[in-house]
Amino acid sequence: MSATPSVPFLRRVTPGGWTATAWLAGLLFTALLRIRLPGQEEADVLPGIVILRWDGLTMLLLATALALRGSVLLTRRPAAALRYLLVAAVIGSTPLGVTAIPFAQYLAVDVALYAIAASRPPREAGRALLLALGPVVVYLAVRLLSGWSVGTTGALAVALTAAVAWLLGRSEHQSRTYAERTRAQTAARAVTTERLRIAREMHDSVAHSIGIVALQAGAARRVIETQPEQARQALVEIETASRETLAGLRRMLGALRTEESGAAGAHPDEATGLPEMPGLAVLDRLAEVTAAAGLRVAVHRVGAPRTLPQEIDLSAFRVVQESVTNVLRHSGADSCTVTVDQRDPEALVVTVEDRGPAHGRDREQNHDLTRSGDGSGYGLAGMRERVGLLRGEFTAGPRPGGGYRVTARLPLPAGATVR
Template identity: 70%
Template sequence: MSATPSAAFHKRVTPGGWAAVAWGLGIVFTALLRMRVPGQEGPEVLPGFVILRWDGLLMLSVGTLLTLRGSALLARRPTSALNHLLVAPVIASTPLGVTAIPFAQYLAVDVALYAIAASRPGREARRALLLAEGLLVAYLAVRALCGWPAGTTGTLAVALAALVAWLLGRSEGQAREYAERSRAQAAEQAVTTERLRIAREMHDTVAHSIGIVALQAGAARRVIDTQPEGARQALGEIETASRETLAGLRRMLGALRTPGTDAQERPEPGPAASGSTETSAEVRGLPEMPGLGALDRLAELTGNAGVRVAVRVAGAPRPLPPDIDLSAFRIVQEAVTNVVRHSGAGSCTVTVDHRGPDSLAVTVEDGGPVPGHARVNPGPGSGYGLTGMRERVAVLHGEFTAGPRPGGGFRVTARLPLPTGDTTP
C-alpha cells in the first residue's frame, strides 16, 4: 500500500488542526478512563461529582472553545495561541477532581510546543517552553498553598512529555535551517564556480590573441619605415587575431545571454556582417571548443607573433574525454601566452605525454629571455593565468607545478588523471 496519500494528508493538516485533534483525543481518553469498558470490572478513575453537573460540562465546553480558538491562531499568532491552549487544560481539569493537570488535557499544548519550536526563532521557542513548564509548576504551587493535594509525580510526567515534544520540534527546526543554509551555500558555490569558469574561458580566449596583437603591433611600429611589406604583414596578423577574438567574445556572450543555447550551434557572422571577406574564426583561428588536436594551429598563430612553438608528442595519442581534452589545451594555451607576454623568450616547447597508463601529462617550457626579443608585458603579470591553470587541474583532481627551470627559463607541468575506460591506448 502506498504511503503517498497519508503523507499528503499530513501536509494538508495545519499544526493548529493537529492541536485540535489532540484535544479531542484527550477528551475521549479522559472519558474512557471514567467508564467501564469491556474486560474491566469498573472504571480506572472514578468520575468527579462536578463533571456530571451543568457547571462541570460548562467548564469542559469553555476549555474546548479556548482550544479551538488557540488552534486557529497557532499559525499566525503563536504566542497568543499558546496562551489560549494553556488556559484550557487548567479550566478543563477543575471538574475532573484530579490533583494535577492530566497528560490527556496537555496533548494540545505538546503539539503547540512542537510546532513553535520547529518554526519560530530560538528565543520565542524557549519562551514558549518556559510558559508551558511554568504553568505546571504554578498549578502545583496554588494547590499546595491552598492545602489541597498535589500530584507531583503526575505533573513531572506531563512536564517531561512537554519537554520531549519541544526538543523534537527544535530538532526539526534546526534540521530545516541547516538544509536551507546548505542549499544557499550550494547555490552560492555554483554561482562562484560558474563565474570562475567564465573568467577562465574569457582569459584563455582573449589573453593569447591580445598578446599576439601586442607583439605584432610592436613589430610593425619598428619596421614601418624601413620594411613596409613586413609592417603590412604584421598588420594583417593583427586584423586576423582581432577578428578571431571578437568572434569568440560574440559566441561566449551569445551563449550567456541565451539560456539553453549552445555556443557551438550559433552561426558565425557572415562577411557582410563583419565587413570583410575573411573566412570564419573556426577556419582562420582556433575552433570554438579546441582540444589537443588544435596545438599545431596554436603553434602557427604563436609563431606568426615571433615566438616559435615546438610541439612534441610522447606515446601513442588516444581518445580523450572532452573535458580533459579542452582543459589540457587551455593549460597549454595559457602557458604559451605567458611565454609570449612575460618571458621574452624566442621559443618554447610543448610536450604532450600519453605514455602514462592512467594519466595525461602536458609540459610547456622555455629557455629564458633572448636579448633583443620584445616582451608584451615586462612586469610580473597579474597571476590570473597560473591561478586559472591551477583551478582547471584541481577540478580534474590532477597535479600542477609551475616554476623556474634549473638551467633558466620557466616550466609548467600538468598531470590530468584519465577515467578507467579511457586508459587503454
C-alpha cells in the same frame, strides 16, 4: 531530470492542525476513561459530579473553543496560541475533579511546544517552555493553599513530558539549521567553482584574442610603409578581435570577483575527446560520446547558422553538456532532444528535454533536479550562473507530458553574422 514528487499527506498538515487533533484526542481519551468499555467491570476513572452537570459541559466546550482558537493562531502568533492552549488545559481540567492537570489535557500544549521550539529562535522557545510549565506549578500551588489533595506525581509527569517535547523541538530546529547552512555552503561552493571555470575559459579566450592582436600589430608595423593595403587589413583584424574581446569582457569579467586558488585539474572535456574550448559545432561529437554511454541524443538545428561570440558559443555548449549529463545520470530516460534555435536575430535559444524514465529503467532518487523546477539543484545553479553572466534567461522544470526541460536564451551582440 524528473518531475517534483508530491508532498506526503502527513507533511501537508500544519502544526495548528496537529495541535487541534491532539486536543480532540485528549478529550476522547478523557471520555473513554470515564465510561465502562466492553470487557471492563467498571470505568478506570469515576466521573466527577461537575462534569455531568451543565456547568461542567459548558467548561469543556469553552476549553475546546479556546484550544481550537490557539491552534489557528499557532503559526502566525505562537506565544498567543500557547496562552490560549494553557487556559484551555486549566479550564478543561476543572470539571474533571482531578488533583493535577491530566496529561490528556496537556497533550495539545506539548504539540504546540514542540512546534514552537522547532521553528522559533532559542530565546522565544525558552520563554515558551517556562510559560508551559507555569500553569502546572500554579495549579498545584492553588490546591495546596486551599488545603486540597495534590497529585504531585501526575504533575511531575506532565511537566516532564512538556520538557521532552521542547527538547525534541530544539533538536529538530538545530537539525534544520545545520541542513540549511550546509545547503547554502554547498550551493556557494558550486557557484564559486562555476565562476572559476568560466574565468579560466575567459582567460583562454582573451589570451587567444590578445595574441592575434599582437601578431597583427607586429605585421602591420613592418609593412605599413611598403605594403599599406596589408597593413590596413591587419588593422581591420585587430579592430575585430579587440571588439569581440571587449564585448566578452563587459558581459562576464565584471561579475567574476574571486581568484582561483590551487592548481587546476584536467579539463573534463579531455576524457570525452572534445576540444578544450568546445562550442555548438561539436554537439554531434557530444551526441556520439553520450550514445556510447547508453543515451541517444537527437540534435536539431533550427534557423540559419551564424557566427557566435566565443563566450556565447561556449556557454551554450556547457548548458547542453550539463543538461545531457543530468539526463544520463539521473532521469532514467534512454533518449533526449537538443534543439538549437537561431531564428531570432537577437538571441540564441538552446533546449534540452527528455520524456522521463524509459520502460525498465529507474531514475536515480537522489537527484539535484528533483527538488523543484525553480533551479534549486547545484547543477542548475551552475547553468543559471553561466547564463546570468551573459544577461540571458534560464528556465528548468517538468514537461507537461512527463520528463524535464531545460531552456537557455542567450542574447546576441549586434555583430553576430549569418554564415
